[in-house]
Amino acid sequence: MNFIRSCATVAALVVAVASTASAQQDARLTLIRDDATREVVRQQLGGALSRGVPVEPMMAKALEGVAKRASTKSIRAAMARLEENWHRAAKALAPNPTDDELGAGADALQQNVPESALRSLRKLAPGRSIALEIGVLTQLVARNVEPGQASKMVLELMARKATGTQLTALSSAVQEDVEAGLAPAMALDLRGRGIMSLLPPPSAVSTLNPRSTPRP
Amino acid sequence: MTPRLAARVMFLGGLLTAPVAGRAQSPQELRVEVGAAELKQLGRDIRTATLLNVSWQRTETRFASMFSTGATWARDSMAALQSVAALVWRPSAESRFTTEAGATGAISGLSNIGRGGNASTYLRQRVRFGEGGLWGGAAFGSSMRDAATSHGTGVDMGAWGRIGALQGSMMIARYRTDDWPLFEAARIYLNRDAASYDVNDATVALHYERGDLTLDASQSWRDGTRTTDVTQSALFGALAWKFSPRYAVTVSGGRQLADPVRGAPDARILSAALRYTWATVRESDDDYGASSYVRMVPTDGGGTVFIHVVAPEAALVTVAGSFSGWEPIQLRRVSDGWEAERVLKPGRYRIAVKIDNGPWRSPGNLAKMKDEFGGQNGLIIIP
Numbered sequence: 001m002n003f004i005r006s007c008a009t010v011a012a013l014v015v016a017v018a019s020t021a022s023a024q025q026d027a028r029l030t031l032i033r034d035d036a037t038r039e040v041v042r043q044q045l046g047g048a049l050s051r052g053v054p055v056e057p058m059m060a061k062a063l064e065g066v067a068k069r070a071s072t073k074s075i076r077a078a079m080a081r082l083e084e085n086w087h088r089a090a091k092a093l094a095p096n097p098t099d100d101e102l103g104a105g106a107d108a109l110q111q112n113v114p115e116s117a118l119r120s121l122r123k124l125a126p127g128r129s130i131a132l133e134i135g136v137l138t139q140l141v142a143r144n145v146e147p148g149q150a151s152k153m154v155l156e157l158m159a160r161k162a163t164g165t166q167l168t169a170l171s172s173a174v175q176e177d178v179e180a181g182l183a184p185a186m187a188l189d190l191r192g193r194g195i196m197s198l199l200p201p202p203s204a205v206s207t208l209n210p211r212s213t214p215r216p
Numbered sequence: 217m218t219p220r221l222a223a224r225v226m227f228l229g230g231l232l233t234a235p236v237a238g239r240a241q242s243p244q245e246l247r248v249e250v251g252a253a254e255l256k257q258l259g260r261d262i263r264t265a266t267l268l269n270v271s272w273q274r275t276e277t278r279f280a281s282m283f284s285t286g287a288t289w290a291r292d293s294m295a296a297l298q299s300v301a302a303l304v305w306r307p308s309a310e311s312r313f314t315t316e317a318g319a320t321g322a323i324s325g326l327s328n329i330g331r332g333g334n335a336s337t338y339l340r341q342r343v344r345f346g347e348g349g350l351w352g353g354a355a356f357g358s359s360m361r362d363a364a365t366s367h368g369t370g371v372d373m374g375a376w377g378r379i380g381a382l383q384g385s386m387m388i389a390r391y392r393t394d395d396w397p398l399f400e401a402a403r404i405y406l407n408r409d410a411a412s413y414d415v416n417d418a419t420v421a422l423h424y425e426r427g428d429l430t431l432d433a434s435q436s437w438r439d440g441t442r443t444t445d446v447t448q449s450a451l452f453g454a455l456a457w458k459f460s461p462r463y464a465v466t467v468s469g470g471r472q473l474a475d476p477v478r479g480a481p482d483a484r485i486l487s488a489a490l491r492y493t494w495a496t497v498r499e500s501d502d503d504y505g506a507s508s509y510v511r512m513v514p515t516d517g518g519g520t521v522f523i524h525v526v527a528p529e530a531a532l533v534t535v536a537g538s539f540s541g542w543e544p545i546q547l548r549r550v551s552d553g554w555e556a557e558r559v560l561k562p563g564r565y566r567i568a569v570k571i572d573n574g575p576w577r578s579p580g581n582l583a584k585m586k587d588e589f590g591g592q593n594g595l596i597i598i599p
Contacts, residue, residue, distance in 0.1 A: 028541065031541075060538055060541070060542070063541055063542040064538070064542045064566070064587065064589070064593075065588075065589055066542070067536050067542035067543070067544075068542075068568075068576050068587070068589045068590075068591060070589040070590075074588070074589055074590075075589075077588070078588040078589065081588065100563070100564075103564065104564055107564065107585070107595070110585070110586075110588075111585055131563075131564070132562075132597060132599060135564045135595070135597040136597060138583070138585075138595060139583035139595055139597065140583075142583035142584055142585050142595060143583050163599070164562075164599030165514065165599045167599070168597050168598075168599045171583065171597070172581075175581055175582075175583070176581075179581070
């Protein structure tokens with residue numbers, strides 16, 4: 001038993017060290033000219049990796065901060081917030097979210113989309129990626145649609161098997177209507193109905209109460 | 217360049233030392249160009265002239281207005297004053313259609329064909345297709361020389377396109393005019409007793425921009441038709457070197473064929489000038505947002521994203537996004553701003569635009585997200 005425990009510990013250590021090394025070896029770190037910032041980013045990447053957050057989104061956030069000439073402190077804070085949102089998204093989108101979904105989920109949470117909305121989307125489509133749907137939800141909320149109304153519409157369209165193109169078109173159309181002077185809620189209602197008129201009616205239980213959706 | 221011409225350039229360059237003060241809320245651009253030129257008209261001696269040109273341009277999302285006025289003064293007190301005013305309109309920010317209407321006016325004495333003036337109007341419709349487009353237009357002008365009035369009309373059509381930093385255009389035009397003093401001076405003759413001249417023009421123009429250097433070249437051919445006997449060609453080139461954000465040196469030279477609509481004479485020109493550009497940028501978040509947009513064209517397995525930033529040429533525009541690892545992407549100059557395009561695979565992307573020292577902003581038509589660094593990102597989703 002001790003032998004197995006020792007092996008597991010060594011394996012975990014190897015994985016952690018390998019992960020940290022991989023973060024440290026990311027060639028993009030050399031793009032960060034400021035030594036202090038580079039060191040902070042290296043540490044944040046290593047720490048996040050050991051806690052299960054992939055390098056890619058963290059590095060992207062760091063490079064964004066560098067490109068925008070943000071202070072080291074701001075970059076550290078932004079990376080920490082991303083990691084936190086990543087973990088929150090992982091819980092909301094459990095059990096097997098993809099990195100794409102988690103990235104979209106972290107974006108959504110940053111935009112104040114409630115975790116319950118992510119859970120509802122997951123419940124409705126447990127077996128496929130819902131990164132696009134989460135992204136559209138985030139766009140709608142960013143366009144000042146109230147999160148509850150936005151998630152309700154996305155859920156309804158998902159239930160009616162709306163395509164990704166239809167969902168992204170909805171988001172763009174809402175933007176155009178808002179620019180033309182329509183209230184965001186009214187724009188979403190109007191455009192959502194328009195798309196729904198092209199779709200077959202929901203096959204099963206109303207998605208307005210996702211908890212009642214039959215389990216697969 | 218002759219010593220006399222060089223001396224005029226140096227003297228006039230010294231006049232441009234005081235920057236124009238003030239900032240406005242909309243992007244606009246003011247250019248002042250001073251220099252000297254040598255002009256050679258057919259059958260006349262070479263004249264050295266002083267040039268002063270002032271142009272102003274204001275750009276909004278759907279409208280652009282331009283005004284330009286130039287004065288030429290030669291040692292023998294012969295002078296010319298030309299002005300151009302134009303309005304450009306497009307139905308929406310993303311529209312591929314652009315309509316341009318303009319009017320020009322000139323008071324001229326710098327020629328051997330009499331003192332007088334000219335007024336002309338033109339209308340041009342452009343249709344953009346990706347990296348290029350087509351246009352068609354018509355123009356009408358009326359000239360007065362020593363109390364004699366003449367008229368000129370023209371219709372033109374052309375196409376433009378771009379490969380990397382090289383932009384090219386081809387134009388064919390047909391002109392009809394009864395401005396016999398202008399055409400006689402340009403050695404264009406009627407082959408029979410007729411009331412007007414008819415000529416066909418073809419022009420190929422190239423524009424190349426790399427770093428601080430801009431090169432323009434055009435070659436024109438003119439052939440007489442029906443009543444008119446003429447075969448002419450003209451090559452004209454211009455080089456501009458921007459040696460600071462606001463100052464540039466320009467050198468141009470070549471032949472310009474007689475313009476039957478605007479009444480400008482056939483002349484060989486060599487000029488050098490110092491150009492000063494002053495531009496304002498938008499200050500508020502909303503104004504920045506309104507000045508840029510993203511258009512997405514779906515393709516198999518992703519989409520092509522076109523980014524357009526309406527900003528004056530002198531503005532420092534930076535566009536970066538998650539698709540470029542937040543490295544600034546290369547932009548190309550278009551009529552009213554800057555453009556770039558990217559082919560993207562399905563996914564989520566963030567993009568931000570910065571103009572001069574302003575904040576990072578989302579393009580106007582995208583969902584705006586705070587970026588945690590005091591600015592914004594626009595969120596693009598490619599289905």
